[in-house]
Amino acid sequence: MPTLNIEPLTQAAFAPFGEVIEPAAAKEVHSINEGTATRFDSLARVDVSGADGYPVISLFRAQPRRLPFTVTMLERHPLGSQAFMPLGQAPYLIVVALDVETMPHAFLARPGQGINFHRGTWHHPLLALERESDFLVIDRAGEASNCDEIHLRESWTIEAL
């Protein structure tokens, strides 16, 4: 079975798939609240479409996965972006693909790094590591179906960190 190499999560490498949410990724940094706080502004845009859709904030509590892990499926949300911000200090894996025929990418997020999948980006469901991990999630609510799921023709293994 082919393997996926793990890449470090950087803004440049992740750009085709979405945004990295971390202070270093800010294009605009403002001093606010009379100098008592810094705003790392607009790190990600919440992109919700469809007449009945609206953005919501949820929490995900994810059980850790063990490596080696085999990627056999991907999903995408055609009607909205989806952001994940870790609330703890454990690393996690992000598996994304430009399309379902090409090799996915596996990125390792360091503590403090969140991500926002662009609307329609193929990705694997959350892959927490090491321990039960909470994430703040910003995505779309609404009646319309917003999840396509595909079983990949070829499976991919992530061997180890």
Added chain:
Amino acid sequence: MPTLNIEPLTQAAFAPFGEVIEPAAAKEVHSINEGTATRFDSLARVDVSGADGYPVISLFRAQPRRLPFTVTMLERHPLGSQAFMPLGQAPYLIVVALDVETMPHAFLARPGQGINFHRGTWHHPLLALERESDFLVIDRAGEASNCDEIHLRESWTIEAL
């Protein structure tokens, strides 16, 4: 100078001002990702209005305030909700008011508790405690002015935790 008593942050007490973002506040809890994660769903709604507005995700890095602290002003965002989720383990204070003539409320958020101010809610800028604290912030971007600020006729002191 009159003092504000500090109240614990609970969903019921905070309801007139917005939502508390924590697992216990979830009306719907779903098992997702083949049982490997739990979704505490739609804890807060991102409410953005105005033709040119859209929701964004930013990071705030706040310097800690010391008590006693005097509340002399409040602000509100007439065009959008504003959510704060702490990324660290320090507590923080939330000062809100139904209007600018009545006594504000001061709530103490425990670690793991985020909040979402309803659109137009009068509140004090972020009051981090103990140490420099990062927050994920979900609010509105756009050209239109979205911050009213008022100097209160009466000041209020928060004495101690």
